[in-house]
Amino acid sequence: MIRRPVGTSLLALGLALAGIWTYILIGVAALPALEFPGMSVYAEVPGASAQTMASTVAAPLERHLGRIPGIKEMSSESNDGSSSVILLFEPGKSTDKLARDVQAAINAAQVDLPSSMTIPPRYFKFNNSRMPVLLLSMTSTTQSPEKLYDMADTLIAPVLSQIPGVAQVRIMGGRPKAVRVELNNAQLAAMGLSGNDVRNALRAANVTSPQGILSDGNTQMTVTATDALHDPEEFGQLLISVKNGTPVRLSDVAKVYSGQQDEYQAAWFNGQRSVTIRVSKRPEANAVATADAVRAKLPQMRSWLPADLQITPIFDLTQTTRSALHEVEIALLLSILLVAVVMLIFLRRVRPMLIAMISVPLSLAGAFVVMWSLGYTLNTLSLVALVLCIGFVVDDAIVVIENIVRHMEHGEQALPASLLGVREIGFTVVSITLSLVAVFVPLLFGNSQFTVIMREFSVTLTAAVVISALISLTVTPALCGWMLKQDGARREPGRIERAVERFDRGMQRTYERALDWAMHHRRLMRWQPLILLALTVGLAMAVVKTAGFNFMPKEDIGLIRAMVRADTNISPSLMALRAQKAAEIMLKDPAVLDVTTFLGADNAGGAVGNQAVMYVDLKPKGNGPGERPEHIDKVVERLRKQYEPLPDVQVSLSSLSFFNGGGGGGGEGSESFQLVSTSTIDLQPWVYKVTRLMKDRPPFRDVSSDYDNIDKQQMLKVDRQAAGRLNISMGMIDTALYNAFGQNQVSIIYSDINQYWVVLTSSAEHSLTPGTLLNTYVRTAGGGMVPLSAVARIEPNVTPSIVNHYNQLEAVQIYYNLPQDFPRDKGMQLIDQLVAEARLPPGVKIGYTGENQQLQESQDNSMLLLIGSILAMYIVLGILYESLGQPLTILSTLPAAGAGAFLAMLVTHTPMSLIGVIAILMLIGIVKKNAILMVDFALVREREHGLPAPEAIREAALVRFRPITMTTLVAIGAALPLAIGFGIGAETRQPLGVAIVGGLLVSQLLTLLSTPAIYLWNHDRKERKAARRARREAKRALKAAGQAA
Secondary structure, eight states: OTTOHHHHHHHHHHHHHHHHHHHHHSEEOSSOOOEEEEEEEEEEOTTOOHHHHIIIIIHHHHHHHTTSTTEEEEEEEEETTEEEEEEEEOTTOOHHHHHHHHHHHHHHHGGGSOTTOOSOOEEEEEEGGGSEEEEEEEEOSSSOHHHHHHHIIIIIHHHHHTSTTEEEEEEESSOOEEEEEEEOHHHHHHTTOOHHHHHHHHHHHOOOOOOOEEEOSSOEEEOOOOOOOOSHHHHHTOEEEEETTEEEEHHHHEEEEEEESSTTOOEEETTEEEEEEEEEEOTTSOHHHHHHHHHHHHHHHHHTSOTTOEEEEEOOTTHHHHHHHHHHHHHHHHHHHHHHHHHHHHHOOHHHHHHHHHHHHHHHHHHHHHHHHTTOEEOHHHHHHHHHHHHHHHHHHHHHHHHHHHHHHTTOOHHHHHHHHHHHHHHHHHHHHHHHHHHTHHHHHOOSHHHHHHHHHHHHHHHHHHHHHHHHHTHHHHHHHHHOOOOOSOOOOOHHHHHHHHHHHHHHHHHHHHHHHHHHTHHHHTTHHHHHHHHHHHHHHHHHHHTOBOSSOOOOOSEEEEEEEOOTTOOHHHHHHHHHHHHHHHHHSTTEEEEEEEESOOSTTOOOTTEEEEEEEEOOBSSSTTOBOSOHHHHHHHHHHHHTTOSSOEEEEEEOOSSOOOOEESSSOSEEEEEEESSSOOOHHHHHHHHHHHHTSTTOEEEEEGGGOEEEEEEEEEOHHHHHHTTOOHHHHHHHHHHHHSOEEEEEEEOSSOEEEEEEEEGGGGOOSHHHHHTOEEEOTTSOEEEGGGTEEEEEEEEESEEEEETTEEEEEEEEEOOTTSOHHHHHHHHHHHHHHHTOOTTEEEEEOHHHHHHHHHHHHHHHHHHHHHHHHHHHHHHHHTOSSHHHHHHTTHHHHHHHHHHHHHHTTOOBOHHHHHHHHHHHHHHHHHHHHHHHHHHHHHHHHOOOHHHHHHHHHHHHHHHHHHHHHHHHHHHHHHHHOOSTTHHHHHHHHHHHHHHHHHHHHHHHHHHHHHHTHHHHHHHHHHHHHHHHHHHHHHHHHHHHO
16 A cells, blocks of 8 residues: 555545544534433322332332342332332343333332322433433513413424434423312312212213214214313313202312412522423434524524513533533644644654644544444543544654654655555554553443443544554555655755754753663662552552542533422422522522522422422633633532521532532532441431431531431321221222322313313312311211211321332431532541441441442442553553563553652642543553553564664664654643643543643653663573573583692
8 A cells, every 4th residue: 555655545535534524424412322221210199298109109119120130229219299219230231121121010010009190100211311401491471380381392392302313302390281170178068079079070071082973875974072171161160969959060169270280380590480491312413413403493483482481591511512522623733733843843844744644634534433333422521532532643653754754864765765664663553552452441341330431432542543553554654655755955954943953962862871871770770660650559549648539520511500408398389489589699699690490309290398409500611701710619619608597498509510410518418328227127316326426527517317307297097986987988088188188180181282181189288277187078978978077186297208218128318518629539438437436236237329339339440440451451462572571561661650640630639530540541551652662673673683682772762762752742732731621521631631741741751761771671681690600600610620630
């Protein structure tokens, strides 16, 4: 291919065009499309308490779901009106097969679930593509909340669902329109009627079913009847019964009006009543394009909606992706510019510079083709891989071009120099590439959560590096042989050129003197890797001790979530007022752009309870008008201090990011762990003991537990004997109570484009007096009406408002917050100490969930990952060099890189995280390049030219000094934009850049001196052995001569 430059160039052009085309087609997302082997199952029963949900819904579901093979862990949370069961399976399981198993288990559990469950349990796969790309807030000054919801559900949601890339449109902040029937218990009793009579009448009067066909042989007609009711007025005229010849209509015993299915569900946008539309994308879709398409559709939708209805895009999660894309573009330009500067400084020729610059877009084009063929997306992680690739893919081209130019400087013509240069350097390029790929083998084939997250990163980087090697061995030398020319009569160099040349030669002379000193003191230099290894361990421990270890770095993407909690038995209407008060405080902060508030905890549509949640958009970060200068952590801390004095609510704030929830402050803690009872031991005293110990320790604040949330209840104590004498069963009593107080959905209204419920409730539900329950009437078997006061009495009762299970065992969650700068891993260590102090009984154990569990697993896996990568690289190098010793010479460069990386992280106070682990892995793959370049050259000089090892390695170090320096400078330049950190979400990328810049700088300074010394270890050992043998032989010869004399 080198001898056919035109054909090779056309192939390169084809690759570039394919890369441009696939770049247009490839999806864009915030994160890789991850489908973890896990499911969540949701179920709702309006009006049920948390304890009832746990025993009648969660427990039966858990029993059936627990029979699915391969479950790693199962947990459930039940609160008023809803239950959720989370299933995590062993890695490697097919989510499609698991989905079938989960649905089969749900179907099998139906017979054990309560009949009042009108909507069957539903499951969702764990898939991060369900994260919304955009939220839309709908507000109006004239439309009622149920009208807003109805327009969103019937007009807007179908249009948005048809936009390419949209997977799901969910309406939040309300419930569908309904006809509400509010019974008057006193009127019912006076008429001798019960709630059950009304329910049966509603079901019988409102039906929509086929009536048949008429045909006389010539004509055919369908039969229809006015069998359905639609409006509150029609329902109000419904005949319930006839008493003493007088018709009793529904309006006589109930108030019939239009409202929501659940009248307590509500949302506000900047203080105005609203409905929110959440838009999620498909896994393969372009998140940025999907969000833009939704925004582009808004003007068209506004044209056929009421004039005062406003649709405002909020909570745009594509901003981070846009910023990452912008950073890649800037890094690409900076990298190409840096390549040009480095090539001009060291080679002082324009054409080699242009050839090197071509390798960058070609390698990225190849990476785009691979990503598109594998169904990958441009996301936060793959874009970081591409930014780093820019610095690495040009390395191979620089090494090849420098070797070709060196031969041309010795008088060779371009084509022979290209052929000879590639022949010399080919094995080196292959070694560098394969050893770098070997580093990422554990990430490519691992099944842990971390390796699944980082797989696209690894594959993208590996693809770009492999394609770069192919380009540098084909396209680059072909263009060199075609385009480079031998300099004829050299022109007089200019002032800048002479200065650059003096700088180049000065560096070369300085390095030569340092190299001679190092080789002269090589016994001392051989201790360098061991010293640096110990220093690396010490610095790593210092980084973890001072800055901590997080699962992922905390990002500032300008989004905050606030949980608002009030007294447990607060009414929904009072909770709404307090939530709005909290939102007003939030809106007054100068950094806040908008606030969306929901009643309830967004817990699968359960009861409102005593919680509300606020989603907050902050102003863009910056120093201009309409921007905020401070970091999100400072905003959270400032808001926390404002909420602390409030006596009637607790507000927990957390900054949102894609990988973790950030730090919390105020109210219920954003961090948590759980105590699990493996026997019948009561957890309550042990939970109180642990929380008391935590409250006495300074780092922990806002400590609470599930036992702090207690529901006050009106317990109806039924005298079963009295009820039996009156022929009243418990089923009759339950039905009467549920008809009156459960917002019972008794019938469906079918419209042309949607369906609505008829909700049966009682006006007495707004009263807390015991008479409210006792004055509810039940019809006996003989037809008489008996008040519940005749067979029951009222007793106050308390019960937990949240009930947790873990692997079908009782569990209690303990919540806490840590200061913003306090490392999460240190918090976990303190918790372990406190639990040990509490001396829990044998039947109680501690368990971590969520981010704490991920952190625990990542700490366990990080060391295994590093050891596995080093072993994989040693095996590959051993196979390539057919030697057990030479790979150790190459691997001796790693401690310098590790020490440099951890030193940079310590100086910049960068916490250790999985991104930091990735940086160390990349350094392992990168810095051994210096040693490979020198070792390869020295081995060739020894084998083919017969040079002694010291001369061979000295010549190799001097000849390879220039390409090593050039490639290191370019790699540092590519990582600098990451280390500096600009744009939204830069915090995720910054540790990578800091560690790589620090590691490359230190390794460049030290390994250029230590590698020759270590290379000569075997040579020196053989010389010492030969010298000892010679001395022994001389002694024997001397002894023999003495004996002969």
